[in-house]
Amino acid sequence: MKNIVLVTTLILSFILGGFSVGIFYENKVANITEDIISEEVRLLSLAVNASIPCDKLLKSGGWIYDEYTGYSVFWKLYADQSMVAKLVVGEEYSSAVETFENSCPRE
């Protein structure tokens, strides 16, 4: 009888332990995802009003950057000039990238 109780207790503890680890791990992964994406969205929200430096971009062909308080914005035209990439870098070097259609007037 004692052995049955012991084995049952062990099995239940094992299941409960596994279940708890599962919840803890799942929660942790979700938190990491949230932190990453929250920071990206924070940076993109900061730089939402930064407008594309069309003249410089069309002339340069490389990366163009503008500095603002607390963040910097890097711009680059795709090789086929169809899209613009916007990279926002925060004070502590966190970053977020956004791409959108090239709205600059073509030459």
Next chain:
Amino acid sequence: MESITNKVGINCKNNPSDVKKIIKLLSERKSQSTYRQSLLKMTVPKFGEDQYIAKLINAIKIFQKSFQKMNSPDGVVSPAGNTILFLGGIRSAGKTILVDLDDQNLYAFNGPMLIYEFHCASGDKQHPTARWPSLHRVSRKHKIYRSRKYDAQMNYAMFFTIDGKAIHQSSAVSVTSILKYFGVDSLGSHGCVRLSEENAKTLYTWAPMHTTVFIDLEKI
């Protein structure tokens, strides 16, 4: 939830049924353990007592100053304004998402009509979704959000703060929500409001950009 049909307060119609509702809401807010301390100075009049409208206006102003943190309280509660939400009521028009951190529930209202009620999981002890009732708007919507840099996925995301707090889909909801309901606050999100995939999808479809999001610590 309570809603009013006309404005209550200074230079308003002060319809008796609306006045009764505001008195009830103010009294209930005052009796909630979370808020009792900050509303100590507020005296809520009884309906019909001597000069009860003047006393009510004073109570609304104190509420707006100490609870709603308004710099210049106007002493008016409007049917579709902000004060009615802080009071624990609901607007008479428009879509509102209400998150109750105490019960870990999310409610979606269209005017005073409850459309959806979902279990949710909010921030943990170190990263609470809000430390005081707060009003926001959906400022970004992403059906599929993937971090290019880290390959992290957060679908049906509706961001409502500038620092990146969002209502979004997560598989870590149900157990976390139940544990938080029973006071286990060490588990939870990093400030976001998590919903199951199905619920997040439904809410995402229902709520347009700029939908009001009200976070309450303790719902009436």
